[in-house]
Amino acid sequence: MKRTACILIVLAAAFSVGCSRSSTSTTSMPKATAYGAAIVESSGGKQTAEVGTPLAQPVVVQVNDEQGSAVTGALVVLRGPNGIYLDPAAGLTDSSGQFTSNISMGTIPGRYQLVASTTTKMSKAVDLKIEEIALGYQETLGSQLNDQYCARCHNQESSAERVSNYDNLEVKPHPFTEGDTLNKMSDADLMAIISHGGPALNKSPLMAPYGYTLSKSEMQALIAYIRMVSDPPYGAPGIVYAQK
């Protein structure tokens, strides 16, 4: 009787172990050899990439001590929302106090908030928030249209290959990241100004009408893109935050 019970229990245990799908994470965390007091972003924030694709530039953060000088060997842990791929997700700062990670965006379009954290000597966690943007189909189309039709005037950044026209304009256009202004405008307003030009909303005629050049869905894609890159963020859909 007892033997049967024993066998049954062993069988049940083996069955449950064999069938369980829970996998224990095996990534080993490196051991910090030094501790900093602050963590700052060096580069790589506020980039855009298509969903599921890598960002063009890696995210680089730096750990500093109380005096503001770089700390080598401090442990930096990067966390992000589901779906985002961090390579690596944790590591020690290098000889210039920096930790570099290559990021691939998740599958849901929207803003992704990364949290880079390091611990101080007093084992207190110091966090740094970094935002990245994943473009869905509509926003990707919008960004391509932006490159073709809008960026020459609306983007101040100039390169030898593509000289910006921003400085030449008497009335300055709003960069698409300028959320303070653009977030106050409704989708209908943006649609009107894109299709009928500046005068549609009593603004400068230097902004030409594109309603006979772009289709309605193209203009909607452009608006989706403008909403996605605006800073501060546009209050509507698609904001994905880091998990606790």
Place this chain on the structure above:
Amino acid sequence: MKLPGPLEKLRQKFFGNTITAFGWTSLILLILLSVAPAKNFFADWHRYQRGYERLISKRSDAVTLRRHFEPGIQQIWLPEMGVVDRCSTCHSALKEPTLADVAIQPYRPHPPIPHKLEEFGCVVCHRGQGTATSVEDAHKSTLAWEEPLLPAKYLESSCGQCHQQDLKGTPQLNLGRKTLRAYGCVHCHTVKQPDGTVIAGTDDPPSLAHIADKTTREWVYAWLKDPQAYSTTTTMPNFKLSDEDARDVSAFLISSSTPAALKVVQASLDEAKKVKDDAGLLTKASSLYGESFCASCHAVQNAAGNLVGGNIGPELTKIGSKAKPEWLQSWVRNPHDYDPPTGMPHYRFSDQEVGDLTGFLLAKADADLLANVHLDAPTGEQVAHGRRLVNDYGCASCHVINGVKKPENFAPELTKIGSKPSTQLAFAPGVPHTLYDYIGAKIKQPRAFGTGLKMPQYTFTPVQVDGLVNALLAHNERALTLPVSKTVPAPAASHYEPAGKAGQLMNDLNCFSCHAINGRGGDMAPDLTWEGSSVQRDWLVQFFRNPNTLRPALIRRMPKFNLTDADINTLTDYILAVYQSPKVDRDSMPLAGYPAIQVEQGKQLYYSKYGCQSCHIIDTKLDKGYIGPTLTHVGSRLTAAWIYNWMKDPSSLRPGTQEPKRNMSDDDARALTAFLMSQKGSEKQEAKKR
């Protein structure tokens, strides 16, 4: 029947008499029968549907959402596409844009795309198993269901199944297709589009028939060992040849070379020799290199290590370590002598200019490149071995080599690679067992898949690899069997050839390397299909004599070819007569004589109503627009009829132009034409031109 000990006791208790036995048997049957409905009740999809009902019940638009919601197994059935998709059973909110703030799956609505769910279903784009009703079966690769869901970064491949032309919303697929053509993949692998056309390469691997005239065996050896050491941007892959193999291949290539019809001018050679080692003369030659706009096509690495220049021709950073002086001076004089189909234009340089440029280029040498290459004269055995290697590695798939036939189907055909079952693939260790991971790994490190493989190592960036995976996944069984109504073929490749003497000149100058006409040609310079309707004769003649840029912020420019007056006349006559738009009658409006009041009205419209100064310059003191061409001389450059039609609808004359269509009234268009035609440039400049 007597059972042993305890079991007999149980039998007595439960099945001792008929009535209890019947009762217990019924109970057991009932439990067994309830397994099926219970399994249904606890199925994944049931759980998700209950979850969805809970989710929507808390929302303000719960009533509407509940009205849209249909419980039970849902299915999209599209017989002509072979689609049976039950995904919407769990993904209940696909068509509910008001749930856009929901971040948990399976309840997110589908982001806006140009297609309707009912027309395409889900698996056409996302792959996976449409008929499955459990999470595991639908999304992953299981024993019975092999097709996993596509990761987001490969989704654009699915657009490419139907759309054979580039789409604005699919940058990755576009990049992949471009890479597939530009890196020579299609020289070895046949890839057919669904309409049966074979994809052609856009790279132009040089012929090696006269290689010994062009360069040394030492350079060929160093190049074979590591092409990127010579040029970081070359598309030639690394075949990872051993020292002996590279020695023998270089021996064979040099020995198989026949002399080309080079024109060697001693004066040019002497000049080149002088210039090469003289800093002062080099500076002078460098300005000739600049004025000839060589950098529009060729890049050179600057002191900071950045490449400066175009990517139409090969990089020239170390050309002095490669090219023989006799070959280089001949090439600069007339590249068609060595390689008739080359894309490089035939500049009409004087012998001295040829020498200056040759010297300038010969000075661009890297002493380290060949410092460690010491080759003895080859033995016959080595040459024979080299020939075998050239055959084994399929070198003739890309290059013309004397005595070696271009192999047919050298590498596996990739027309259906995007639907190859993963059970038929041999995976390298560490590569996840999915098709897309296989393709990606194979492109990244082809030789990791076994020994004795021939596919060479490319230097793709991760973005290019992802692009290529996208492009290749699009070549699959579904793409080949789509109903005609769903296919969007690529525009047929144009094989336009200009005729007569002008046509010969245009090919000699290789206009098509930069300009497109009737669908054939490059996109660096303006499309000239309707140039004949657009420009005035005097301006065109002047432009050929001395091309000056029309756009202030442009660094790529039309070179001066030093054409004779007769050649210029031939070209001008041909362009004006042949390249005419049926929509624009160039003689329908006068070039001058518009009433002052109309000109003034046009000026008002130009500056206030239409804000043209945001992109164009008319008054060099006031206007600063950098986007469109400068219009200070537009009245002596363009025809009035062209301007008028351009005002009415620019993109009908030049598709893809940045200038928007304004839906302008005829009167406005006429007034603007009058104003623009009055911009003839300053008298002084006019006088200088004549």
